[in-house]
Amino acid sequence: MNRKGIINFFLASIMFIMILGGCQLALAHIYKNANIDLYKKIKEYSKEYNLEPIDAKIDRVWKAIPGYNGLVVDIKASYKNMESAGEFDESRIVYKEVAPNIHLDDLAPEPIYRGNPGKPMVAFLINVAWGNEFIPQMLETLEEHRVKSTFFFDGSWVKNNPEIARRIKEAGHEIGNHAYSHPDLSRYSIDQIMDELEKTNNVIEKTLDIKPQWFAPPSGSFNMDTVQVADKLGMKTILWTVDTVDWKRPETCEMVRRVVEKVENGSMILMHPTEPTAEGLDRMITNIKEKGYKLGTVSELMSEKRID
Secondary structure, X not given: OOHHHHHHHHHHHHHHHHHHHOHHHHHHHHOOOOOHHHHHHHHHHHHHOOEOOEOOEEEOOOEEEOOEOXXXXXXXXXXXXXXXXXXXXXXXXXXXXXXXXXXHHHOOOOOEOOXXXXXXXXXXXXXXXXXXXXXXXXXXXXXXXXXXXXXEEOHHHHHHOHHHHHHHHHOOOEEEEOOOOOOOHHHOOHHHHHHHHHHHHHHHHHHHOOOOOXXXXXXXXXXXXXXXXXXXXXXXXXXXXXXXXHHHOOOHHHHHHHHHHHOOOOOEEEEOOOHHHHHHHHHHHHHHHHOOOEEEOHHHHHOOOOOO
């Protein structure tokens, strides 16, 4: 065999050994003096802890539902985390998230009533067109609990109350579009819907220097023209899972009990700046957290990022 043949044979032999040795030889190449037994234990552990990602979908009842990242063991990072100790330690396992194949933006325009049912998070939707006297108390309660919510502003309200609108934004809350004059959009033409939403976006951008990405129809009244117009303006249409019905001035304790009982993974809770909500918000937040849910904005709830 000539020199070239010997070299080729040598290289072929190495490739054959790598194929037989699989990950073990690859690991030994990456890590000098690799602990093969440790690597094997991590790999075996990873087979038992593999949560598949959940694709976004259009549900027959709940319409558009966002996806949720999966979770797998990062074998390489976990090995590095245990390498110095030289032994398997479950507490030092490193996980990584795996994105779904279908995302919320991939779906056709549909209303959104809830987050992913696998995500232990809840969001407050606070629609503001009136009720200024109760906003300071609500903001104080949210701040005490370090909770950020999504406030949907009526455009005419922002025009008349720019300082309060700025205060809400500066407190770190998310701002959405709630149309301009609190109309029944289900009875409006496409041009009228466009005018209502554009006017609101314009006044919000002028006042707060932000562009809303979420739209909440006044009184929950809408049709598919409404959803499609919002989509053309770069906004998704948000409805709710649980309603406080606070505008009817319910008894505060009963309202809190009823809402908390209905809350589950992905719930969006509709409320307004009313006296019952201002009085009951502290108990509502406390009880929801006690049930094991995290509270966040609509954007955080719609995100595929895991929180568990």
